[in-house]
Amino acid sequence: MNKVIQTLYVFAVIILLASCGNGGENTDEKTPTKDSIEVETIKPTVNVYIENSGSMDGFVNRGNEFTSFITSYLTDISIKYSNDINLYYVNSQIIQLGSDLTNFTSRLDANSFRQMGGNRGETHIFQLLDTILKVKDHNSISIFITDGIFSPGRRRDASNYIVDQYNGIKHAFSNYSRSNPKAAVVVYQLLSQFNGTFYDRNDRLIMNVREELPYYVWLIGDLAEVKKLVDNVSITNVKSSNDPNIFAISKGKKEINYAVKRGSGNFKLDKSNPKKEITNLRKDKRTGKVKFSVDADLSGFLLNNDYLLDLSNYKSSNPNYQFHVKKAVSNPHGYTHTFEFAADNVHKGNVTILLKSQIPQWVEGVNDNEGLNVIPGKTFGIRYQIHGVYEAFTFNNNNYTEITINIK
Amino acid sequence: MEDLLGNIYCWFESLFGQNLAEHLWGYNCETQVYDGKNLFNSIGLITAGVSLAFVLAYYYLPLYLFNHPRSNRWWNWLIILLIAGIINFFIAYGWTVNDFLNGNIGDCLMYTRDEQGNIIAQHIFKSDCWLFGLSNLFVSILFFIGWSLVFKWWSRNCKHSPLF
Numbered sequence: 001m002n003k004v005i006q007t008l009y010v011f012a013v014i015i016l017l018a019s020c021g022n023g024g025e026n027t028d029e030k031t032p033t034k035d036s037i038e039v040e041t042i043k044p045t046v047n048v049y050i051e052n053s054g055s056m057d058g059f060v061n062r063g064n065e066f067t068s069f070i071t072s073y074l075t076d077i078s079i080k081y082s083n084d085i086n087l088y089y090v091n092s093q094i095i096q097l098g099s100d101l102t103n104f105t106s107r108l109d110a111n112s113f114r115q116m117g118g119n120r121g122e123t124h125i126f127q128l129l130d131t132i133l134k135v136k137d138h139n140s141i142s143i144f145i146t147d148g149i150f151s152p153g154r155r156r157d158a159s160n161y162i163v164d165q166y167n168g169i170k171h172a173f174s175n176y177s178r179s180n181p182k183a184a185v186v187v188y189q190l191l192s193q194f195n196g197t198f199y200d201r202n203d204r205l206i207m208n209v210r211e212e213l214p215y216y217v218w219l220i221g222d223l224a225e226v227k228k229l230v231d232n233v234s235i236t237n238v239k240s241s242n243d244p245n246i247f248a249i250s251k252g253k254k255e256i257n258y259a260v261k262r263g264s265g266n267f268k269l270d271k272s273n274p275k276k277e278i279t280n281l282r283k284d285k286r287t288g289k290v291k292f293s294v295d296a297d298l299s300g301f302l303l304n305n306d307y308l309l310d311l312s313n314y315k316s317s318n319p320n321y322q323f324h325v326k327k328a329v330s331n332p333h334g335y336t337h338t339f340e341f342a343a344d345n346v347h348k349g350n351v352t353i354l355l356k357s358q359i360p361q362w363v364e365g366v367n368d369n370e371g372l373n374v375i376p377g378k379t380f381g382i383r384y385q386i387h388g389v390y391e392a393f394t395f396n397n398n399n400y401t402e403i404t405i406n407i408k
Numbered sequence: 409m410e411d412l413l414g415n416i417y418c419w420f421e422s423l424f425g426q427n428l429a430e431h432l433w434g435y436n437c438e439t440q441v442y443d444g445k446n447l448f449n450s451i452g453l454i455t456a457g458v459s460l461a462f463v464l465a466y467y468y469l470p471l472y473l474f475n476h477p478r479s480n481r482w483w484n485w486l487i488i489l490l491i492a493g494i495i496n497f498f499i500a501y502g503w504t505v506n507d508f509l510n511g512n513i514g515d516c517l518m519y520t521r522d523e524q525g526n527i528i529a530q531h532i533f534k535s536d537c538w539l540f541g542l543s544n545l546f547v548s549i550l551f552f553i554g555w556s557l558v559f560k561w562w563s564r565n566c567k568h569s570p571l572f
Contacts, residue, residue: 262430262435271442274440330525333440
């Protein structure tokens with residue numbers, strides 16, 4: 001009988017020692033619902049606000065880039081996105097212009113700007129944005145077109161004024177994003193030939209300016225709708241858009257779909273969590289490096305490819321693993337980018353990559369801190385506007401998303 | 409415990425390849441998780457069952473070649489072991505080649521494709537199915553030895569076969 005017990009014991013030990021595969025239980029984990037943007041069947045209202053203060057007159061010259069872009073862009077929006085468009089001029093007040101796009105674009109000139117009235121002498125960007133945000137409802141997108149130049153007026157200290165404006169913008173967008181958890185803002189910076197009178201920060205007139213100056217198109221709305229507008233009406237395809245600079249931000253951290261790429265290194269996927277955990281990670285025999293890749297769907301953000309491929313926009317929790325990012329090859333899962341990790345040795349534990357929400361470098365490059373002269377390609381105080389919005393959206397969290405892989 | 413049989417088969421994974429192993433683990437290319445049937449368990453249980461049946465027959469079935477005074481040589485036991493192994497070899501081959509020929513193996517496990525969807529590399533071949541059959545023969549031998557050590561002691565004629 002002892003022999004029976006002994007042999008049973010030996011047999012059991014052989015079976016239990018079997019461990020060439022990774023452990024873990026199979027689960028019925030389903031693919032998380034793709035963080036997709038819902039398809040709206042009701043077309044949203046597009047409210048277009050064009051600043052018509054005096055400083056804008058130099059932009060509205062028939063046939064220049066500005067008028068050409070506005071005409072093309074709004075036409076494309078009406079065709080490809082929504083034909084429910086309301087048009088407004090905005091200065092100290094909002095001036096309703098109706099919905100007739102053809103009539104509006106045919107009257108896009110300085111005379112029309114003057115005739116429509118309002119206080120055209122000063123431009124307080126914060127007040128303009130605050131007005132637009134306050135009248136905005138949930139099922140609408142606001143498009144604000146402006147030269148972005150603060151015009152404090154003669155009696156104000158410009159330095160204090162600009163800080164007040166920054167705080168005002170931050171406060172206004174903070175309130176807006178608090179009441180709209182899915183809020184998003186895109187700012188396009190475009191260039192156009194300016195031909196007219198330029199107002200410096202002290203409202204001093206600089207006559208007959210003929211320079212290429214920036215103007216800005218702000219898109220404000222819910223992320224899903226702004227994303228749809230950006231995707232449907234690609235700014236780079238619009239006539240006279242001239243390769244615009246883009247700042248985009250949206251509220252909150254998003255969960256995204258990502259998965260370890262099978263076969264991207266010498267490892268096994270964990271049976272219970274194969275998308276996010278790997279086991280038996282070893283050196284690649286050919287390269288002598290430890291490597292693995294992760295596919296991720298980054299399409300849910302308003303970020304362009306330049307931003308997503310720039311490593312300075314990511315932060316890694318594990319410096320042992322070098323990584324770089326590239327566009328994903330065509331796949332049925334909707335993955336847009338692939339992160340490739342490599343290390344000299346296996347380092348177990350979590351590897352977390354944060355996609356940071358950062359202000360793009362062009363903002364500093366186009367900012368004019370003085371506002372005393374016409375500087376081609378620059379705008380007085382634009383950095384204060386962008387920083388105001390950025391800080392309002394990133395008050396609690398300045399990461400768009402994170403990708404975590406557990407190496408067991 | 410439900411991965412136990414799969415872990416045993418993994419000893420021979422270098423023979424039949426990681427991609428076929430993933431298919432047998434139940435990897436689903438669409439969901440990217442292991443939500444398919446664990447075929448290692450299915451094939452392993454059949455293999456264990458076939459081996460058990462032949463071990464019981466060898467030690468207890470009162471027929472020539474089985475539990476018989478003339479059958480208690482070690483090579484008699486070896487012949488039965490090989491018969492059980494060959495049956496299990498074809499069970500494993502048949503199962504996997506059936507999946508291979510009927511397109512039941514996920515595309516991501518079968519091929520690497522380029523941007524246009526053209527196949528640039530194939531990862532599973534019919535030869536891998538043969539090699540998985542061979543792996544199952546080895547597993548079958550393990551089971552046969554194990555079952556023999558358990559059941560030989562009560563055999564009237566073959567309790568000392570193959571050893572002790």
